[in-house]
Amino acid sequence: MSTQYRCLLVEKLENKQFSRSVTHRSIDNLPAGDLLIKVDYSSLNYKDALSAMGNPAVSRNFPHTPGIDAAGNIVESNSDDFAVGDKVLVTGFDLGMNTAGGFGEYIRIPKSWAVKLPENLTTREAMIIGTAGFTAAMSVQALLDGGTRPEHGQILVTGSTGGVGSVAIALLAKSGFEVVAVTGKAEQAEFLKSLGASEVVTRESLLEGAEKPMMRERWAGVVDCVGGNYLAAAIKSTRYGGNVTCCGLTASADLSLNVFPFILRGVSLLGIDSVECPMAPRLKLWAKLASEWKLDNLEDFVTECSLDALDQKINDILAGKVVGRTLVNLKTD
Numbered sequence: 001m002s003t004q005y006r007c008l009l010v011e012k013l014e015n016k017q018f019s020r021s022v023t024h025r026s027i028d029n030l031p032a033g034d035l036l037i038k039v040d041y042s043s044l045n046y047k048d049a050l051s052a053m054g055n056p057a058v059s060r061n062f063p064h065t066p067g068i069d070a071a072g073n074i075v076e077s078n079s080d081d082f083a084v085g086d087k088v089l090v091t092g093f094d095l096g097m098n099t100a101g102g103f104g105e106y107i108r109i110p111k112s113w114a115v116k117l118p119e120n121l122t123t124r125e126a127m128i129i130g131t132a133g134f135t136a137a138m139s140v141q142a143l144l145d146g147g148t149r150p151e152h153g154q155i156l157v158t159g160s161t162g163g164v165g166s167v168a169i170a171l172l173a174k175s176g177f178e179v180v181a182v183t184g185k186a187e188q189a190e191f192l193k194s195l196g197a198s199e200v201v202t203r204e205s206l207l208e209g210a211e212k213p214m215m216r217e218r219w220a221g222v223v224d225c226v227g228g229n230y231l232a233a234a235i236k237s238t239r240y241g242g243n244v245t246c247c248g249l250t251a252s253a254d255l256s257l258n259v260f261p262f263i264l265r266g267v268s269l270l271g272i273d274s275v276e277c278p279m280a281p282r283l284k285l286w287a288k289l290a291s292e293w294k295l296d297n298l299e300d301f302v303t304e305c306s307l308d309a310l311d312q313k314i315n316d317i318l319a320g321k322v323v324g325r326t327l328v329n330l331k332t333d
């Protein structure tokens with residue numbers, strides 16, 4: 001009999017609805033690939049919740065196990081680059097989209113998706129960071145590469161209690177930036193300050209005056225996770241020569257804007273995609289997250305859950321209720 005493993009399985013029902021359950025599957029159901037990995041930890045990202053809801057922009061093939069993140073040990077390898085027993089992390093590519101993902105005790109993937117776990121990082125720490133934290137790191141790196149420096153002024157972070165936002169605050173503070181956090185959860189102000197935000201403002205305050213073609217110059221840079229009117233307002237209030245990163249759409253995928261911030265203030269809008277991030281910058285950034293950007297308060301970001309508790313967490317993240325990062329523990333020993 002082939003090995004059975006536990007996973008969260010999303011199934012398409014006849015009425016175009018989707019069901020979610022924790023069940024056993026055979027390893028034979030996993031796709032072909034170079035590396036079979038026993039997963040220690042995964043993490044919950046917004047995109048996983050979309051996949052778990054059957055959103056066709058994320059996942060089209062069902063039954064399906066979501067989970068765009070996984071870290072664990074290689075148990076079978078068809079690659080000279082990876083040996084049995086190596087610890088690896090995987091984020092993005094097709095993992096958890098149409099390839100069975102990290103919400104299962106095993107994954108099988110092409111070797112080109114695997115990152116050897118950097119020294120000084122555990123599988124648990126890697127998954128506290130996960131796709132959200134890696135995207136935060138890409139965003140902060142993009143600001144730095146664009147020339148934004150702490151002496152230029154404040155950095156605005158939107159969606160700040162979320163996975164990307166919370167890690168971005170901590171990385172920016174660690175890099176010496178003064179951070180202003182925008183949140184819809186006023187009660188989380190102390191948490192955001194503990195991560196390194198020097199000021200916490202409401203979503204509504206960001207939109208004050210946003211009907212005007214341009215707003216008062218405030219931000220040296222912006223890490224935006226939410227899109228829509230918030231991103232438009234952030235761009236309109238970015239200072240001369242500032243950089244704005246765009247990675248997410250929790251508020252809206254639309255962006256209604258004029259060209260003035262770009263042609264009158266030289267503002268740059270920088271797109272961030274962690275999914276297809278090429279391996280060279282990917283390795284460089286993970287090495288940085290394990291060294292000069294290693295956050296010593298990683299446990300402060302985390303709510304840990306089991307596969308069985310994921311169902312509720314998926315509902316919570318879709319409702320914008322999650323704070324920080326949700327770590328999924330798949331360890332069986």
Ligand SMILES: NC(=O)c1ccc[n+]([C@@H]2O[C@H](COP(=O)([O-])OP(=O)(O)OC[C@H]3O[C@@H](n4cnc5c(N)ncnc54)[C@H](OP(=O)(O)O)[C@@H]3O)[C@@H](O)[C@H]2O)c1
Nearest residue numbers: 135159160161162163164183184248249250251273274320
């Ligand atoms: N481009 C990429 O490679 C990449 C990678 C990772 C994530 N993403 C995207 O980035 C976004 C954030 O991801 P995440 O993992 O940080 O998600 P998350 O943990 O769910 O956080 C999103 C945050 O957005 C804010 N928010 C939620 N609904 C909102 C609304 N209607 N209006 C305004 N703000 C709202 C909330 O923060 P507050 O309550 O504090 O305001 C929420 O905590 C998602 O759209 C995700 O798909 C993209």
